[in-house]
Amino acid sequence: MAEALTSEAILVATEEVLRRYGPAKATVVDVAKALGVSHGSVYRHFATKAALREAVTRRWLDAQHAAMEPAFDQGLTAAEMLRIWLQKLFDRKKHSHVEEPELFATYLVLVRESRAIPEFHIEHLVGQLARIISAGVETHEFVTDDVNATAQAVWDATDRFHHPAHAQEWGDPHIQDAFDAVVSLIIAGLRYNRSPSAAGDA
Amino acid sequence: MAEALTSEAILVATEEVLRRYGPAKATVVDVAKALGVSHGSVYRHFATKAALREAVTRRWLDAQHAAMEPAFDQGLTAAEMLRIWLQKLFDRKKHSHVEEPELFATYLVLVRESRAIPEFHIEHLVGQLARIISAGVETHEFVTDDVNATAQAVWDATDRFHHPAHAQEWGDPHIQDAFDAVVSLIIAGLRYNRSPSAAGDA
DNA sequence: GGACTGACAGATTTCACTATCTGTCAGTCC
DNA sequence: GGACTGACAGATAGTGAAATCTGTCAGTCC
Numbered sequence: 309m310a311e312a313l314t315s316e317a318i319l320v321a322t323e324e325v326l327r328r329y330g331p332a333k334a335t336v337v338d339v340a341k342a343l344g345v346s347h348g349s350v351y352r353h354f355a356t357k358a359a360l361r362e363a364v365t366r367r368w369l370d371a372q373h374a375a376m377e378p379a380f381d382q383g384l385t386a387a388e389m390l391r392i393w394l395q396k397l398f399d400r401k402k403h404s405h406v407e408e409p410e411l412f413a414t415y416l417v418l419v420r421e422s423r424a425i426p427e428f429h430i431e432h433l434v435g436q437l438a439r440i441i442s443a444g445v446e447t448h449e450f451v452t453d454d455v456n457a458t459a460q461a462v463w464d465a466t467d468r469f470h471h472p473a474h475a476q477e478w479g480d481p482h483i484q485d486a487f488d489a490v491v492s493l494i495i496a497g498l499r500y501n502r503s504p505s506a507a508g509d510a
Numbered sequence: 511m512a513e514a515l516t517s518e519a520i521l522v523a524t525e526e527v528l529r530r531y532g533p534a535k536a537t538v539v540d541v542a543k544a545l546g547v548s549h550g551s552v553y554r555h556f557a558t559k560a561a562l563r564e565a566v567t568r569r570w571l572d573a574q575h576a577a578m579e580p581a582f583d584q585g586l587t588a589a590e591m592l593r594i595w596l597q598k599l600f601d602r603k604k605h606s607h608v609e610e611p612e613l614f615a616t617y618l619v620l621v622r623e624s625r626a627i628p629e630f631h632i633e634h635l636v637g638q639l640a641r642i643i644s645a646g647v648e649t650h651e652f653v654t655d656d657v658n659a660t661a662q663a664v665w666d667a668t669d670r671f672h673h674p675a676h677a678q679e680w681g682d683p684h685i686q687d688a689f690d691a692v693v694s695l696i697i698a699g700l701r702y703n704r705s706p707s708a709a710g711d712a
Numbered sequence: 713g714g715a716c717t718g719a720c721a722g723a724t725t726t727c728a729c730t731a732t733c734t735g736t737c738a739g740t741c742c
Numbered sequence: 743g744g745a746c747t748g749a750c751a752g753a754t755a756g757t758g759a760a761a762t763c764t765g766t767c768a769g770t771c772c
Contacts, residue, residue: 497699
């Protein structure tokens, strides 16, 4: 008899099975086979197949969050930090999609399966944006009376460069120019923004 | 024998068949049946099923372009015109998606089928944006050294509010707030924008 | 006695088979 | 003689029986 079966070992095996067979073909039986146990044992640790896949997704998103944690470098302006953060997010997504399209598609399916997870994931990243904008407001580099709403607006305005629905556009040779133009427009806006409710356009 | 079969009559019948059966079920035989002719006759006017559907799509997009033509009202600032135009586009799309989801889905499938058409459609709308921004530059309300690139940036930054991939989010009760926040941010940026290449963030 | 197995019922997926559809064209009909 | 038909071949989609999968649980094995 080998070591006792752990949830951790099941998650690792499930990731491997998903990587090899893809989300449509990966079965609980496959996972059990990879671990050399019966599939009944897997159900001892995860109540349903959905719960198992959700756990894998959560694990993967946690790693994404950690990688995106912004560095508050003293030598950088908030605008520079914001541009670097958005570029990093874009580069990571683009690289993942271009270099490993199947794995990207697999995790896209997993993320879409869960209702609550994507929302939490986005809130986390928008929170990171809010911290950068907040730093800019403190140095009077940016103007806004609602940091969170503005962070959400920056997130929404850059949707094309992080939302997986637009992934196919990321191969376009001019996509970096489009990204730069949008980010420049946003940064210009942050220097001179008013809240939506107080906004008189004239 | 009825009137001679015209391309126009075939297009009208095809629209009706698409509306009733949806894009997956609508066949050339159905169209011919609706017109009381054999399906061979339809092929006399359109070389392939794809060409027929493309003609229907082109017809529909032309109507969309016409409806979005901006009004250069003397009493409005460029910012007001821009906000009105973007709101109109958003309202039209949202209304279409919420009120007639099946028809919206049908035309979404049709648009995706053709390679060249969507590109032309977007260029047309970005051109309308460019004219509004150009008007703002002339009155020194907006600052930019590349009107077309900036128009494209405004289009990209508002993707979430016109790209059909985001249609499901348009039912969110807070979507109008998100829209207002993004548009305010963009308009603030247009007042103080620099080109991507000349942009020093510090 | 608690981790694990394997047989099982119901749900889902697969696959071979059949229907229908697309596109062609020789022939018909004013 | 030109618009139209309808039978046809190859391609595509629908269908239903068989195989597989999910989730359960009584029983096995240290």
